[in-house]
Amino acid sequence: MKLHEHFKTFLDEHVNLNATRIEQLENSIEAVKTAVKESDWGAEILRFAPQGSWAHQTIIKPLPDKEFDADLLVFVKPKDGWTPKDYVNKLATALESNSTYKDKLRRYSHCVTIEYAGVRRIDIAPCVVDRQYQGQFEVCNRNAGESGTFEASAPTEYTQWVIDKNNIAGGNDLKKVTRLLKYMRDIKGNFTCPSFLFTTLLGYQVYDHDKDSAAFADLPTTLKTLVGRLDDWLQARPTVPMVRNPKLWSENQSSGWTETQYSNFRDKINLYRGWIDEAYDEEDRDESIGKWQRVFGDKFAVGEAKEAARVSESVAKAEGALVSRGYFSDLVERVKALGAQAVPAKLVKLPYVKRPKWRFAETRVTVNVSAELYASPGGSRIRQVASLAPLQPDQWIKFTAxxxxxxxxxxxxxxxxxxxxxxxxxxxxxxxxxxxxxxxxGASRMEHLAFRGVHFVEAFVVRKSDNRLLGQSQPFYVVIE
Structure with a gap:
């Protein structure tokens, strides 16, 4: 299911950089511009321009206790006698005389960074204009060689390329998908892809003929389309491909990837493509929420997911007198009276239940679960327990696959x-x-019986050599009175 309302809420509340932080960033940027213009840097400033995720409107909320960063380009005229190293180092030296920034400054290869500890970073990168010919743009790598190196750049043209691709997709959905996938990258933390490279890879999956096409009908569809195309592109390239800057053909944006990093990225996109397709195609709402949570984490549709757990109330609403008029007080009483037929089909599809993340093995095995009751974890066995058998709280149950x-x-x-x-x-x-x-x-686990309700436990058998799922058991229902 597309779940449009949940995608909107998820972006607004968990993915997008909130308005307060944007305002703080913009205020900081204006102050930095003023400080640079009033410094004794010595370079003649032509203009400033945003760069990177800030310019592309794909900046996202950072993880807890992490900073977000914004790139600010400062375009300058060439200075006689200055090397690439001079543009960066002299800018840093000039800002060090400013009491507001002197303790926040760091020097990196291409920029001077102002770090607002635990909040945000602003990277100020000099860009030299028309040094050798009109229309030439060069950033300064101070770490390459003794005096640094001028490196060709096309910042304004690249930003316009991203804007044009977003306009073809429509609805700002390319920007939104980029934010969603950067969020997914950050929360999972299991693959490497710099934001500028991710942006380019996704932009390349939008073609001129896509304007107003069904493949970009809305945000979830655009997400499915782009990840599917990206996966197809990656699967056709088993080794690190050259990813050229579309507006600076000499720049290979994938040059920082190792073969191991690329192979892992390729594998993860293939995996997540399958998960996205499953969530999109799923017709059961609860199951779809659970599958989207597998992609984006627990914060997707979090309120609806948790509310679905109150199964006695939902059964009462669905079946009226059977519960609500006192025939059964809750689902426990209903199951005690009617047995397996009283278990709602939706129980095992509750959206907060984590969906399996393993790939399936080619062969499958049958998995059965048995259970035994204990007074305590180290105590003696009381008796065998069957699924759906009513049990008292404050005991322990040992499951074996x-x-x-x-x-x-x-x-x-x-x-x-x-x-x-x-x-x-x-x-x-x-x-x-x-x-x-x-x-x-071994293949056993003990659980404490604590909360009244109809709960369930399932066993999943995974092969260690390749982390593939061979089989899972049917739910073992635990009824606690």
Whole structure:
């Protein structure tokens, strides 16, 4: 499902840089411009211009305790006798005399950075104009060689290319997709792709004939289209490809990628392409929310996801007198009276339940789960327990996964457990869970019986050698009175 309302809320509340930070950034930028113009730098300033994510409107909210950065280009006339190193070093020296910035300055290869600790960074990069011929733009790499090196640049043209691609996609959806994927990159932290390279790769997936096409009908569709095209492009290139700056053909933006980094990026985009397609195509709303959360994390549709856990209330609304008029007080009483037929089909599709992240193996195995009741983790066994059997709280239950032959899985397999609580008591305690957990020993895991409700536990068998999923059990329902 497309879930337009949740995409909008997710962008507004969790992805986009909030208005307060944007205002603070803009105020800081104006102050920096003034400081540079009033300094004794010595270069003749022509103008300033935003660069990078700030200029492209793809800047995103940083992770907690992280800074966001903005790039500011300062275009200057060439200075007789100055080397590339001079443009950067003399700018840093000039700003060091300013009491506001002297303790915030850092020098990097191409820029002087002002660091507002834990908040934001502003990178000020000199760009020399018309040094050898009219229309030439060069940034200054102070670390290349003894005196540094002038490097060709096309900042204004590249920014316009991004704007043009966004206009073809329509609805500012290219910018929004770029923000979404940068957010995904940051929260997952398992692949490397600099923002400028990500922006170029996505821009290349928008073609002139895409204007007003169904492939870009709305934001979720644009996301599906772009990631699908990017995956196809990457899969056709098993080694690091050359990704040229579309407005400066001599610049290979992928030059910083190692083969290992590229291979990992290629693999992850292929994986996430599958997840996005599944979430988009899923017709069940709860299941779709859960699958979009697998892509973007728990903050996507977080309110609706958690509210769905109050299953007694939702069953009452759906089935009227069966619960709400006192025939059954809640889902526990209903299941005790009616057995398996009383378990709502939606229970195992609750949106906060984490979806499996492993790729499936080519072969599958049957996984069965048995359970035993204990008074305490180290105590003696009380009895065998069946799925849906009513149990008292403050006891312990030991789950064990076995093959269809009733024997443990070999040591080259590992068993992961998805443990999900439901209903009001767990909801109020903030203990809905729904995540994956390791076995305690072998293929077994012990859990404490705590909250009234109909909960469930599932076993997932994963092959260690390639991290592939071979099979999962049916839900084992735990009914706590």
């Amino acid at each position: 076995k093959s269809s032959m009733g024997v443990p899985f070999p040591p080259d397999y590992t068993v992961k457990w998805r443990v999900t609580n439901t209903d009001t008591a767990a909801y109020n305690a903030g203990e809905l869970r729904g995540d994956f957990y390791d076995s305690d020993s």
